[in-house]
Amino acid sequence: MDGIFQLFNWRERDSYYFRLIGNNKEILLSSEGYRTKAACENGIASVKYNSQKDDRFRIKISANGKHYFNLIASNGQIVGTSSTYTSVEACKNRVEIIKKIAKDAPTAYL
Numbered sequence: 591m592d593g594i595f596q597l598f599n600w601r602e603r604d605s606y607y608f609r610l611i612g613n614n615k616e617i618l619l620s621s622e623g624y625r626t627k628a629a630c631e632n633g634i635a636s637v638k639y640n641s642q643k644d645d646r647f648r649i650k651i652s653a654n655g656k657h658y659f660n661l662i663a664s665n666g667q668i669v670g671t672s673s674t675y676t677s678v679e680a681c682k683n684r685v686e687i688i689k690k691i692a693k694d695a696p697t698a699y700l
Contacts, residue, residue, distance in 0.1 A: 593691030595634050598700040606630035610692060618688055619670040634697055636669045641692040647685050657681035
């Protein structure tokens with residue numbers, strides 16, 4: 591399974607973001623904004639590391655009843671958030687995909 595991190599600058603918000611894209615072009619994980627490109631690159635490194643630890647994924651239920659997860663860094667900060675899914679099984683499936691692809695996923699600078 592292949593994946594890729596996309597790092598981009600959203601100029602209107604004066605912030606850098608990343609997202610992890612699966613081989614089917616699905617956005618699996620998105621970041622919050624970072625003030626610098628280097629900080630965003632550190633966020634990607636954190637995803638690569640923390641995605642290999644089961645206890646760093648926290649499955650949640652949104653206000654509209656859909657499931658999503660946060661990936662938590664060792665400092666307790668949320669380093670990435672998933673899309674929402676209609677079932678907990680679909681959510682858990684995406685966690686497993688991220689565990690497989692994040693560690694070796696290259697980064698594309700958009």
